[in-house]
Amino acid sequence: MLVELSVVEQRYHAVMEVLSAGAQVTEVAERYGVSRKTVHAWIRRYRDEGLAGLEDRSHRPRAHPWQLDAEIEARVCELRREHPRWGPRRLGFELERAGLGPVPSLSTIYRVLKRHDLVEGSLRKRRREDYRRWERGEPMQLWQMDIMGSVMLVDGTECKLISGIDDHSRFCVIAAVVPRATARAVCRALVTALETYGVPEEILTDNGKQFTGKYGRPRPSEVLFDRICRNNGITHLLTKIRSPTTTGKVERWHRSIQDELLTDEGPFADVEHARAAVEKWQREYNTQRPHQALNMATPAEVFRPVSGENGLALWRPPELDTTPVSSPDVVVEEGPPEPVEPTAGSGAVVVDRVVPASGNLWLRGQQFWFGPARAGKRVRIWIDTTTAHVSLDGWHYKTLPSRLSSLDLDKLRAAGAPTAGPPPPRPDARELISGDPVAIDRVVTASGTVSVARRSLSVGQQWAGRHVTLRLDNDLAQVIIDGTIVRTLSLNLSPSQRLRLQGARPAGPAPEPDRRPARIQRKVSARGATQVTGQTVQVGYRYAGRVVTIEVDETVLRVFDEADEAITTVSRTTTAPVVRHKAYGHRVESTISQEVSPLN
Known part of the structure; x- marks a missing residue:
């Protein structure tokens, strides 16, 4: 029986042939396919270290004349941790400014950052020389x-x-x-x-x-x-x-x-x-x-500013001189103002309206956009001649400038709108940035996502078109539908981002999670099987090509046909979460058309 020897064993046999059997080094080197110098090295290492000396060793040099100095490498890491947005070019510039030299190349600095996990690796981009710079040749042009x-x-x-x-x-x-x-x-x-x-x-x-x-x-x-x-x-x-x-x-x-x-x-x-x-x-x-x-x-x-050597004085519009500098938000309309009938009552009014099917609500010529998803919702608008506060379902929705005049308010008051008191309270900004839980409402897109602070969160395609409530608590976003938590996602927002959330309000206590098993759809293959959470489920050849509904429980998988009749129940052998709820390559419209169309 043939036995394959390891590299160390082969070198040991070669050394023993020379030391014990007295064979010539030239013959041993020729038989093992190496040089005489290599055999002498094996013998020397065996005498000094024993059998461990015959193992493979790294050919890496112990020192290199171009190796980066440890002090500079530590300074690069220190600057990067202090300024996470600085790249290799800025770090090299700061090293040169501090007089630490020689300054390493940009690629060396990048490798240092990569080695210490201070930067994520990325694909190589186009060279700067490949871009065509678009800029003026001189300042002030x-x-x-x-x-x-x-x-x-x-x-x-x-x-x-x-x-x-x-x-x-x-x-x-x-x-x-x-x-x-x-x-x-x-x-x-x-x-x-x-x-x-x-x-x-x-x-x-x-x-x-x-x-x-x-x-x-x-x-x-x-x-x-x-x-x-x-x-x-x-x-x-x-x-x-x-x-x-x-x-x-x-x-x-x-x-x-x-x-x-x-x-x-x-x-x-x-x-x-x-x-x-x-x-x-x-x-x-x-x-x-x-x-x-x-x-x-x-x-x-x-930069080089331009002096007034041409003798032309700067033209400043007289309209700006009439407005105090300390009030930049004061609007002075151009041209003569339109005549407005004198009125005794010019205070704010409260108007209750229902969002139309288009989601576009108009009030005395001013548009309030809510979107078709909020059609049928009752809103309350507190409005005067400068500001409009909109409340939806009892909480503050948004605040925007008012386009109504005193005459418009009088007409609304004559139509039955009551005179309003002080503006409705807005959510305390300190509550939004303090880290306490807040709630926002969103509509799930067709791809199963919602947008929060310019980030896309995957809620699930099965909830497409549904109104959901997101409860933001610390670094978690709990997706609430019909009063239960259906999913929990990771979301880390800064205080500034929390403050800019549209429709944010203080959240109440967290509801109970949804314990109901998920119901998903799968298309049965030609072999009568399908895949669910990485597990193969045998449905049967008779269901090949058909779409079945699978109820994913913690311990079992229940399979139902189109009529929601039970087909089979199998034990669940995986713990992977459900990431897809729809069946691939299945369209309800095409299936229905095939069922009702006559045979050709």
């Missing part, structure tokens, strides 16, 4: 402007951030926090930047109403922003509709301030605290934060 939200206050109010970026230097010229991004607030921020840095050649914006009247109704018109650009010799450029990548630099700036400031430090106590935090971050961004697109230079090192 083009500004990009936009408006973003997500500046949250403790009381639940969402402020707006008016921002502007120089296209060439990435210098932030505008960062104004306002309660409402009205046309006056946007123009005031623009004029302040023009007075501070000079007049650029062009300004690029999207097609918002604050920037352009190109799509105004009933006809296009020139808004105040356009007039400021025209009178100061600025070319106003507009992006294509639904093309946010055209203003990609200011959008990328929004992402930076969202990740590094608003998410970490928000919500803020009031507007003044938010403005102070944004102004501080703006100064650090312009003067201290190196920018990778500028070869790790700061925007202030590249």
